[in-house]
Amino acid sequence: MKRTTEDYLKTIYILERKHRGVRGVEIAEELNVSRPTVSVILKRLTEEGYITKNPEHEVFLTDEGREIAENTLRKNEMFKELLTELGVDEKTAAADACEMEHAVSPESFEALKLLMTRQKGGEVL
Structure with a gap:
């Protein structure tokens, strides 16, 4: 799966x-990309079955798109x-987490x- 798709x-x-109902301009602002770039990607995501659009051009996730997004x-x-x-500052942790979510x-x-669950339960590994 492409990183862009997941993002x-x-x-x-x-x-x-x-x-309910997301607009392309909101996506562009959130991802800090141009509106034409968003349009191209949304067209591809529609073709791949991850999103749908209504006549007002609002974007909605399909079940498959929602599952990928949630994961x-x-x-x-x-x-x-x-x-x-582990002591990493919030800003660095957020940036690194964005990279790691695609690589693992x-x-x-x-x-x-499982490891994190065990640690929270007080179990010694």
């Missing part, structure tokens, strides 16, 4: 949680939490999640 779907998901956000949040618990396999993510 856009995650951004749409986050914006959708604030209000990407879950990874991001876990990596940010892990890094801050589902298997490694599950293993790290």
Whole structure:
């Protein structure tokens, strides 16, 4: 999966949680990219079945798009939490978590999640 796809779907998901129906201009502002760039990517995401648009040009995630977005956000949040618990400052942890969410396999993510769960439960590894 392309990093761009995950980033856009995650951004749409986050914006959708604030209000129903996301506009391209909001995505452009959030990702700090141009509106034409957003249009090109949204066209591709529509063709790939990750989003739909209504006649007012509002963007909505499909079930498949939502699943990818939720998984990407879950990874991001876990990596940010892990890094801050290890003493990394918030800004650096957030930037690194954005990189890590795309690089780690589902298997490694599950293993790290298990490790964090064990540590929170007080279990010695």
